[in-house]
Structures are given as structure tokens and as C-alpha cells.
Amino acid sequence: MRKVILVVIMLSSLVVSTTAQQVKWKFSSVKQTNGKYLLSVTGKISPEWHLYSMASPANGPTPMKIKFNNHPLIKIEGGIKEKGDMIRQYEEVFDMTVLYFEDSVEYTQLVRWTGSQLVKTNITGTIEYMLCTNSMCLPPTKEKFSIALQ
Known part of the structure; x- marks a missing residue:
């Protein structure tokens, strides 16, 4: 039993390590006017790998999700925008046409500070995504993030 647990832990570590090597995330904010900030989540995807779009159809690969x-002092304005060279392709393994990005993708979200006085703070959340090559997929990955508003 001890050996089985050790193998599971080692495999879990390998998957997390492999995922981290295949996409590098950068989180940032840019101050706009009237207390607004543009939040940016940018993924740099390793060659031969792709990341599925937020607009991927249901019952297919896990689409990118940002939560x-x-x-209490930050209001989300509008929806998340997805920017990059989206590829639309039929994938036999899912038996459907899927949407994904290679190389890089950027997600932006406008937020507004609602407090009376601006102070340094962070907005936190999670991203969830799935990475694949033409021959294999990694399990969906969930990561926490924190973006400073200054």
C-alpha cells in the first residue's frame, strides 16, 4: 500500500511539473482612467502544445476558465476578452471541431475601483485550463493567481 501511495504522489508531481513547463503565465494590471484597471492574464505556450479556448464547445476538452x-472595493466591468490566433480544427478524439491557441494567448478584464480612496490591493482568483499535443493531453490544471492594483 505504501508503494502505491508513493507512485501516485510521484505521478501527480510529474503531471504538475509537466504542465508548468508547457505554459508560463504572466499576470498584470494597467491603470486606465476613472479608477479603472485592465487586468491581463497572458499564457506563453510551449511548441507542439495547445490550450483550449474559452469558447470551446460543451462536451469537449476543458476550456480555459478564469474566475x-x-x-469589496473592486467591480468587474463587462466580460473577459480572449486575444490570440485562434485555431479551429476537427479533433477525432473529441469527435468535434475545437478551438485552441498555440504559442500565446491573452485574456483581459476591465475592473473598476469603487472605494473613495485608492489603496494598493490585489485581486485574486483561479485559472483552469487543459493542454494537449497532437498525441496526448494533460489533465485539466487549476492555478491560483493574484494581480496587484497600484
């Missing part, structure tokens, strides 16, 4: 945690 911002509630903050």
Missing part, C-alpha cells in the same frame, strides 16, 4: 474572487 475572479469577490473583492
Whole structure:
């Protein structure tokens, strides 16, 4: 039993390590006017790998998801925008046409500071995504993030 647990732990570590090597995330914010900030989540995807779009059809691969945690002084304005060279291709393994990105993708979200005085703070959340090559997929990965508003 001890050996089985050790093997499971080692395999889990390998998957997390492999995922981290295949996409590098950068989180940032840019101050706009009237207390607004543009949040940016940018993924640099390793060659031969792709990441599925937020617009991927249901019952297919896990699409990119971004969730911002509630903050009492920050209001989300509009929806998340996805930017990059989206590829639309039929994938036999899913028996459907899927949408994905190679090389890089950027997600932006506009937020507004609702407090009376601006102070340094962070907005937190999670991203969930799935990476594949033409021959294999990694399990969906969920990561926490924190973006400073200054």
C-alpha cells in the first residue's frame, strides 16, 4: 500500500511539473482612467502544445476558465476578452471541431475601483485550463493567481 501511495504522489508531481513547463503565465494590471484597471492574464505556450479556448464547445476538452474572487472595493466591468490566433480544427478524439491557441494567448478584464480612496490591493482568483499535443493531453490544471492594483 505504501508503494502505491508513493507512485501516485510521484505521478501527480510529474503531471504538475509537466504542465508548468508547457505554459508560463504572466499576470498584470494597467491603470486606465476613472479608477479603472485592465487586468491581463497572458499564457506563453510551449511548441507542439495547445490550450483550449474559452469558447470551446460543451462536451469537449476543458476550456480555459478564469474566475475572479469577490473583492469589496473592486467591480468587474463587462466580460473577459480572449486575444490570440485562434485555431479551429476537427479533433477525432473529441469527435468535434475545437478551438485552441498555440504559442500565446491573452485574456483581459476591465475592473473598476469603487472605494473613495485608492489603496494598493490585489485581486485574486483561479485559472483552469487543459493542454494537449497532437498525441496526448494533460489533465485539466487549476492555478491560483493574484494581480496587484497600484
